[in-house]
Each structure stands twice: as structure tokens, then as C-alpha cells.
Amino acid sequence: MNLKKLTFSLLTIGMSLSPLTLQASEHPNLILTESGVERMRENVGQVPLFDKSLASVKQQVDAEIAMGIDTPIPKDFSGGYTHQRHKQNFFIAQKAGVLYQILGDEKYAKYIRDMLFQYEAMYKDLPLHPQERSYARGKLFWQCLNDSNWLVYMSQAYDAIYNYLSKDERQALETNLFRPFADFISIENPQFFNRVHNHSTWGIAAVGMIGLVMNDEELIQRALYGIDDDGLEVGGKDNDGGTIKVEGQRKGFFANLEEPFSPDGYYTEGPYYQRYAMYPFLIFALAMENNRPDLKVLQHKDNVLLKGVDALLNLSDADGEFFPLNDGQKGMSYYSASLVTAVDLAYFYGNKDPQLLSIVEKQGQVLLQESGLAAAIGVRDGKAKPYLKGSVNLSDGINGKQGGIGVLRHGNEDLTLVFKYAAQGLSHGHYDKLSFSLYEKGEEVLQDYGLARFVNIEQKGGGNYLKENTTWAKTTIAHNTLSINQQKHFGGVYDVASQHHSELFTFDANKDNVKVVSATEENAYPGTFMHRTMAVIKEESFEKPYLLDIMRVTSDSENQYDLPFYYLGQVIDNNFDYQSPTSLHPLGEENGYQHLYVEGQGSAVEGNTKFSWLGAGKYYTLTMLTDAQDDIYLTRIGANDPEFNLRREAGIMLRREKTQDTVFVSVVEPHGSYSPVSESSKNSKSSIAKLELVLNSAKYTGVSIVDVKGKTQLFIIANSDNSDTAEHAVTIDGETYRWTGPYFYQ
Structure with a gap:
């Protein structure tokens, strides 16, 4: 049946609803309301996108009804049949409830009723899920999180057919299924329910929503404010190593609204x-x-x-x-x-x-x-x-004072910088202070690896987080940021990392030709202070906007500094000598280094080291300020990964050894293009002739960029005074530069 015919059919059904169906009632009262349903019925056949969505949902639900209801005994992790079947059931039940309300067709109510009573029959005797990996095992699913998903959606389905069911049917479902289900994911699993975390948000919503349908005030209060006496011990851990319970932790829906969200909505x-x-x-x-x-x-x-x-x-x-x-x-x-x-x-x-x-x-x-x-x-x-x-600076933390995320966009996302100076991010956080990723349009130029997990793919660890998420993805060296002495930020200790955050130095995206974000970090490595400034710059002598990166480091000891850049593409050119080993060996033994193969090693060039690659039909050149004592490593992810859980992607790393205070300066320059259709290569070479550190003191760091046409751009960051009204003056090569604010660009 085509969309036009289906729309007419839906309209006909809507017009023929019985008077009894349209009478006022207490249900639906969750997401759907009587007045809202009435408006949807009145507009069926008149709003193309709504009709298209309705037709799509109807087709999906009708196909499931034709297949019959299956509520198998749970046994699988994510991605397995029983997991996916129960997941599909709650999605379809919720949609069937909406269809019942809009279309008035009793078959949808009957389908939900029959499904719920199959669950009612099995739930009272259902043991804990046989898979034991989770810190809070569910019954229908391997973790309470997915059980909560089920109840969030099923509460909506129940609400939609509440008046269709008899009083005895409702009592049976509430007594034998819904109330025990809500108690299980809350009172019986406080380590899951009574915390601030996305897991708990699902559990809280589930308990609160079924409480609203059942008009159970105890459940509603439990959802809003948590369980008072949960019996939890301080310092428990979840699957990802995150702290479940800390002294004085708040709980309930309001706490989950307050603490994870910054005032900006991050x-x-x-x-x-x-x-x-x-x-x-x-x-x-x-x-x-x-x-x-x-x-x-x-x-x-x-x-x-x-x-x-x-x-x-x-x-x-x-x-x-x-x-x-x-x-x-x-x-x-x-x-x-x-x-x-x-x-x-x-x-x-x-x-x-x-x-x-x-x-x-x-x-x-x-x-x-x-x-x-x-x-x-x-x-x-x-x-x-x-x-x-546009460019945006999103604060992190309950009061917006725990760092944040700075996004600099030039033009219509021609170049987008994502700069992270945020808090740890609860148990899903990474050890990557002052890290960044870079995009040209929708393509990654320099990447953040993301997670090590194949979500809902059963063959890969049951679809759950893999051990490589901890041994690689969360480590410092896995990100485009500074790694010192081959250690992770905060030693990789979650409870320590959770106490600290980076500090914003300045964010300015008001100018067309230069946009700047700068932040500092002094706790990731005790005794070492890092200050990273990144600027997206567009000049007429450059084809495209480019990224200037200045990382200034002061320390109370000599260290080994590693600064990686994870690029996506094919190596095109470089100006340094390196040796490729005949057999591959890891770069190190732990903290993520064990997962990096060394594909090439050489010495940096005195002055500027350059490295170019081709990615997604576009050229990129990394120009780094280096000296001959620096080392260059060409790396590839995948060492010590016999199950191929990691993507085999490449990086280039600058290593500076036996150094105390130092400055890393680099430019990432997009340029040109290559078409495999016309086999045409355009502007494949860098426009930078010289990158130079022209000033470095406790107060100021200055960098000059000379292009191939002889034009010079000068950028100076005031290292100690970020006031927007502060006046500055510095002399470089006999010329004095004056400005107001944290930085100067000319």
C-alpha cells in the first residue's frame, strides 16, 4: 500500500473512532495526553511528515504482530537473540500503544495486553540473568540498565492501554509484574539506582514513570529523591571502574539533573x-x-x-x-x-x-x-x-566551573577544532586533558579514537566494553595531547582524576580571521604545568584555514615528553629521515604504549619537521617546531591485540627527552585536493616556509609563520594575564607590538 492510500486509510480510521474512545479519562497521562491525542487524530492525513512517521511505525508494528509474541528465557549478552528479542518487544509495545491511541484499532491494545501477561507469567519466577559480568545484574537482561530500558518503554505501553484493561487485569499486572520490577531495579539494586550516572537516570525514569501510571506515590518519590537507607559502602565500583558510591552523594532524578549537567547544558x-x-x-x-x-x-x-x-x-x-x-x-x-x-x-x-x-x-x-x-x-x-x-564554549560541572569543551568553527564548518579541557566525565571519562580533534567539513583530520567496543555485536565480547577500552582508548597516549614519562594523566586513577579539571585561560571566537581557545592543566602530572593554546587562522595567502597549536610546559624535573597526532589517510611526503623495522615491536609495555607498533623511527629536523598525508581526497601538512635531538615515531594502533579489537590506524609522534621546560609548536594545514575520477592533484604542497618561536618567557610566548610568498603572521599569547582589558607590549627583533587582551595576532 503506498503512502497516499495508507494516509487515507488512517484518516478514515481516525474519523470512525467510537464516542466511548474519545471520552475523557485519566489515561494516557505520561507522554500522551487526551488533548494531544485528539490533536493528532484531527491532523491525520494533513501533515506529510507526521503521516510518513505514522505509516512507518504502523508498518513496523503490523509486521511484528504478524510474527507473534516471543518472550524467551533470558540468556544472552547484548546482541544475542534473547537480548535483542526483549529489546525489540519493548520498542514495539510502546509504538503499538501510540497506534492504539491515534488509530483506535483494538488489535494494538490486545497485542500489548497479551505481551504483558506473558511477561507477568514469567517474571515472578525469573532468576537473575545468567551472565554475571555486570555490577548490577538484571533479570530480563544482563544488566539492570537494560531492564530499566524495558520499564521506561513498557510503562508508556501500559499507560496507552490502561483503560482497555479490566480492573482485575491491571491489578494482576501491577502486583505481579510492574511493582516487583520497579522494586528490583531500585530497592534490590541500590548500587545501580542510587547514584549520579546515565545508568541511574534510566532506572529513575523507569520507576517514576510506572509510578505515575499506577498512581503510586511511593515510587514517584523514590524516583525523584532516591532511596534514603541504601546500605551501600563507600567506594564501590561499576563495570567501567567508576565509583558507585561516595560519601554524601546525592541521588534521585533532581540530583541527576543537577550534577552531570553544566548551566550550558553540557x-x-x-x-x-x-x-x-x-x-x-x-x-x-x-x-x-x-x-x-x-x-x-x-x-x-x-x-x-x-x-x-x-x-x-x-x-x-x-x-x-x-x-x-x-x-x-x-x-x-x-x-x-x-x-x-x-x-x-x-x-x-x-x-x-x-x-x-x-x-x-x-x-x-x-x-x-x-x-x-x-x-x-x-x-x-x-x-x-x-x-x-558557530563556535561555542560549553562549560562543564554543576556550576559550570569544572573546565569545558571549546569548539572553534571557521565558516560553514570548513575547519572545526574540538578542544577538551573538561572534568573527568564520571566512569566514561578518558585521561586526556587538553586534547583535541580536528575536522574539515564532516571528515576527521586528526581523530579522537572514541571507545573500544562493538555495541550490540555479540561476537565481540557480548557487545560490551572490551578490555582494550581501558588499556588503550582511555589512556593518555591514545589522544592528541601530551604524555609525560609514558604515564597516564593522574596515573590513570579514577578517584584522583575526578577531583580535578583543567582551567580555561581564554576563548575568543568573535573575529573572522582568528579564533582562539586556551586552557591550563596543573594536576595531571604533579609538578608539571601545561598551557595549551590553539588558534584557527584564515589568511589570504593560505587556501584554507589552518590550526596553530602551542603547548607550553614548565616542570620541576626533567622528563620525556611525547606528543602524538593521530591522522587518517595515506602518507604523502616528509622532510626527515627514518628507518622502518623489518619486524614490528610495541612502543612500550603499558599505559597504551603496548598497543602502538613502531613502523618508523627517525630524528627530527633542526628547525621545522614536516609531514604530509592525503585523507578523503584532501591534503594535510603537519609542520612542527623541532630540533635535531627530537625523535619522530611513525606508529600504528594494533600491537598486543590478538583478537583485532582495535582499529589499525596511524599516528606520528614527536618525542623530546631529558627536558624540563619546553614549548611544542605545530601547525596543521589543510590544502589542495585529489580527484580519483579526473586524476587531478591540486595544491599538494604546504604553504608554510618557516615556523619559528620568536618569544618565550614567563609572560609571553610568540610564534611567527612565514608563508611561501614571504608574508609573516605573528601570534603572541600572554601566559600569565588573561584579562580582556589588560594592556601588553613586547619587543621582537626591534619592533614593539602593543595590544589589549590575552593574545595578539597580526
């Missing part, structure tokens, strides 16, 4: 987990808005949830894929179902920003709820405007 675990957590955050907040508007949960912390949607969109590249900060799977984007929900709700419950409608258009689907209808109507009526992602 979520400390990073965008990958913010995307995952936004669904329960927003859905439960909406359910509270519909039932307890006096508590203003949706508006809590100055509308931080709605700000969080904007923060997430700004933490994506030109293709809508989220930057893989901390544990993050590459490729996750705002096309995910959770972001469809988030964007629609942000549009409806925010200020109806027309820019959000352009994201809705790209997503090509809407939530089957009043907010999705409103977004689809806005698209239909031509109200969409382009979503403009």
Missing part, C-alpha cells in the same frame, strides 16, 4: 552518553509536566534539559555525527531515535526555534506525540530555517 559524560540519557531525562520530565506541573521538573535548573539539546547539536560535525569525546562510538548522530525525540520536545516546549525544524527535516521523521505533530506542522508550513552551528 553533560559531563560526553555527547555519546548525553544522547543516550536525554531520552529518559526528557520523557520522565515530560511525564512529570503532564502530571505534576507544580514541581516544574521540565524547567529545572533554568531549562537545562532544553539547553542540553542545543549543546548536543553543537557537539556534532557537519554530518550530524557527535564528536567522540570520552567513551563515544563514532557514527552516532542526531539521526538516532533519542535525538528525534529530543529535538521535537525542544521545539515544542522551548521557544519553537525555526532552526530546529531544519534538523527535523534532515531526520525525516517525528515523534508520534504532540511535539512531533507541532514540528511536522512547522515543516509543512515552511517555517524551517538552517541550523547554524
Whole structure:
């Protein structure tokens, strides 16, 4: 059946709903409301994007109904049949509930009822899941997190058919399934429920939402404020090595809204987990808005949830894929179902920003709820405007005072720098202070590795985190930042790292030709102070904008400094001599070094060391300020990885040994292009003739860049005074430069 015919069919069903179905009732009262359902019914057949979404969901649910209901005895990790089947069940049940409300077709209510009673029959005798890896094992799934997913969605399905069920049926489900389920993931698993973490957010939302459907005030209060006497000991650990319980830790939904979110809407675990957590955050907040508007949960912390949607969109590249900060799977984007929900709700419950409608258009689907209808109507009526992602500095921490993420964008994402100076990020954080990644349009130029996990791929560790996530992905050397004496930041100790954060020195994105972010770190290596300044610069003598990177280090001892750059592409050219070994050996024995093969080793060039590669049809050149005592390593990820859990990707590393105070200066320069169709190579060589450190003192560091046409650019950072009103003057080669503010560029 084509879309036009299906739309007509849906409209016909909507018009023929019985008067009894349309009568006021207490349900649905979570995500759907009586008035919202009425508006959706009235608009069926009149709003193309909404009709398309409705038709897609109907096709999916009808196919599942035709297959019959299967609720197998749980046995598998993520990706296995039983895991995927139960996961599919709760997704489909929730969608069937929406279809029942909009279309009034009893087959959807019957399908949900029959499924719920199959679960009711099995749950009372269901033991803990047989897989024992999790710190909080579930019953239907290997971890309570997924059990909570189930209850979040099933509570919506139950709410949708609440009035369809008899009183006895509701009592049986609530007594034998829903209340025991809620107690299990909360009271029986306080180490999962009573913490501040994305896991807990799902558990809290699950308990609170089923409490709202059942009108169970105890469950609602438990969700909002946590369990008072949980019996937990201080210092317990979760699967990822994160602390489960610390002295005086807050708990409940409000604590999970307060602590992980900064006032800017940045979520400390990073965008990958913010995307995952936004669904329960927003859905439960909406359910509270519909039932307890006096508590203003949706508006809590100055509308931080709605700000969080904007923060997430700004933490994506030109293709809508989220930057893989901390544990993050590459490729996750705002096309995910959770972001469809988030964007629609942000549009409806925010200020109806027309820019959000352009994201809705790209997503090509809407939530089957009043907010999705409103977004689809806005698209239909031509109200969409382009979503403009500019440079942004997002603070981290409950009060926005625990570092942050600086994103510098030039033009229409022609060059995008992602600079991380944030807090640890809970158990999903990495040891990568002052690290960065670089993008040209939607392509990675210098990458952040992301996580070591094959999500929901059963053959790879049951779809769970692999040991290489700890031994490689979280380590310092795995990132584009400074590693000292082959040690991780904070010694790789989570509890120590969680006490510290980097400090913003300056952020300025107001100028067209230069945008700057700068931050300091003094705790990652005791006795060593790091100050990194990064500038995205566009000059007429350069084809494209380029990145200037200045890392200034002062220490109370001599150290070995390693500064890696993880590029994606094919080596094209270099100006240094190196030797390639006949057999490959790891760069080190621990802290991530054991996973790096040495494919080449040589000495740096006195003055400037240059290295070029071709990636995604574009040329890039790394120019580093070096001396002849520096070493260059060409590396490849994959050593000590017999199961091939790591991607075999390349890097170049600058090593400086037996050095106390030093400055690393480099330029990453995009230029030219190559077409395999026309076999045409354009501008394949660097435009930089000389990179030079012209000033370095406790107060100032100055760098000059001379291009091949003889023009010089000068950049100076004031190392000790970041005041926007401070006046500075320095003399270089007999010429005096004066300026106001933290930096000078000419």
C-alpha cells in the first residue's frame, strides 16, 4: 500500500473512532495526553511528515504482530537473540500503544495486553540473568540498565492501554509484574539506582514513570529523591571502574539533573552518553509536566534539559555525527531515535526555534506525540530555517566551573577544532586533558579514537566494553595531547582524576580571521604545568584555514615528553629521515604504549619537521617546531591485540627527552585536493616556509609563520594575564607590538 492510500486509510480510521474512545479519562497521562491525542487524530492525513512517521511505525508494528509474541528465557549478552528479542518487544509495545491511541484499532491494545501477561507469567519466577559480568545484574537482561530500558518503554505501553484493561487485569499486572520490577531495579539494586550516572537516570525514569501510571506515590518519590537507607559502602565500583558510591552523594532524578549537567547544558559524560540519557531525562520530565506541573521538573535548573539539546547539536560535525569525546562510538548522530525525540520536545516546549525544524527535516521523521505533530506542522508550513552551528564554549560541572569543551568553527564548518579541557566525565571519562580533534567539513583530520567496543555485536565480547577500552582508548597516549614519562594523566586513577579539571585561560571566537581557545592543566602530572593554546587562522595567502597549536610546559624535573597526532589517510611526503623495522615491536609495555607498533623511527629536523598525508581526497601538512635531538615515531594502533579489537590506524609522534621546560609548536594545514575520477592533484604542497618561536618567557610566548610568498603572521599569547582589558607590549627583533587582551595576532 503506498503512502497516499495508507494516509487515507488512517484518516478514515481516525474519523470512525467510537464516542466511548474519545471520552475523557485519566489515561494516557505520561507522554500522551487526551488533548494531544485528539490533536493528532484531527491532523491525520494533513501533515506529510507526521503521516510518513505514522505509516512507518504502523508498518513496523503490523509486521511484528504478524510474527507473534516471543518472550524467551533470558540468556544472552547484548546482541544475542534473547537480548535483542526483549529489546525489540519493548520498542514495539510502546509504538503499538501510540497506534492504539491515534488509530483506535483494538488489535494494538490486545497485542500489548497479551505481551504483558506473558511477561507477568514469567517474571515472578525469573532468576537473575545468567551472565554475571555486570555490577548490577538484571533479570530480563544482563544488566539492570537494560531492564530499566524495558520499564521506561513498557510503562508508556501500559499507560496507552490502561483503560482497555479490566480492573482485575491491571491489578494482576501491577502486583505481579510492574511493582516487583520497579522494586528490583531500585530497592534490590541500590548500587545501580542510587547514584549520579546515565545508568541511574534510566532506572529513575523507569520507576517514576510506572509510578505515575499506577498512581503510586511511593515510587514517584523514590524516583525523584532516591532511596534514603541504601546500605551501600563507600567506594564501590561499576563495570567501567567508576565509583558507585561516595560519601554524601546525592541521588534521585533532581540530583541527576543537577550534577552531570553544566548551566550550558553540557553533560559531563560526553555527547555519546548525553544522547543516550536525554531520552529518559526528557520523557520522565515530560511525564512529570503532564502530571505534576507544580514541581516544574521540565524547567529545572533554568531549562537545562532544553539547553542540553542545543549543546548536543553543537557537539556534532557537519554530518550530524557527535564528536567522540570520552567513551563515544563514532557514527552516532542526531539521526538516532533519542535525538528525534529530543529535538521535537525542544521545539515544542522551548521557544519553537525555526532552526530546529531544519534538523527535523534532515531526520525525516517525528515523534508520534504532540511535539512531533507541532514540528511536522512547522515543516509543512515552511517555517524551517538552517541550523547554524558557530563556535561555542560549553562549560562543564554543576556550576559550570569544572573546565569545558571549546569548539572553534571557521565558516560553514570548513575547519572545526574540538578542544577538551573538561572534568573527568564520571566512569566514561578518558585521561586526556587538553586534547583535541580536528575536522574539515564532516571528515576527521586528526581523530579522537572514541571507545573500544562493538555495541550490540555479540561476537565481540557480548557487545560490551572490551578490555582494550581501558588499556588503550582511555589512556593518555591514545589522544592528541601530551604524555609525560609514558604515564597516564593522574596515573590513570579514577578517584584522583575526578577531583580535578583543567582551567580555561581564554576563548575568543568573535573575529573572522582568528579564533582562539586556551586552557591550563596543573594536576595531571604533579609538578608539571601545561598551557595549551590553539588558534584557527584564515589568511589570504593560505587556501584554507589552518590550526596553530602551542603547548607550553614548565616542570620541576626533567622528563620525556611525547606528543602524538593521530591522522587518517595515506602518507604523502616528509622532510626527515627514518628507518622502518623489518619486524614490528610495541612502543612500550603499558599505559597504551603496548598497543602502538613502531613502523618508523627517525630524528627530527633542526628547525621545522614536516609531514604530509592525503585523507578523503584532501591534503594535510603537519609542520612542527623541532630540533635535531627530537625523535619522530611513525606508529600504528594494533600491537598486543590478538583478537583485532582495535582499529589499525596511524599516528606520528614527536618525542623530546631529558627536558624540563619546553614549548611544542605545530601547525596543521589543510590544502589542495585529489580527484580519483579526473586524476587531478591540486595544491599538494604546504604553504608554510618557516615556523619559528620568536618569544618565550614567563609572560609571553610568540610564534611567527612565514608563508611561501614571504608574508609573516605573528601570534603572541600572554601566559600569565588573561584579562580582556589588560594592556601588553613586547619587543621582537626591534619592533614593539602593543595590544589589549590575552593574545595578539597580526
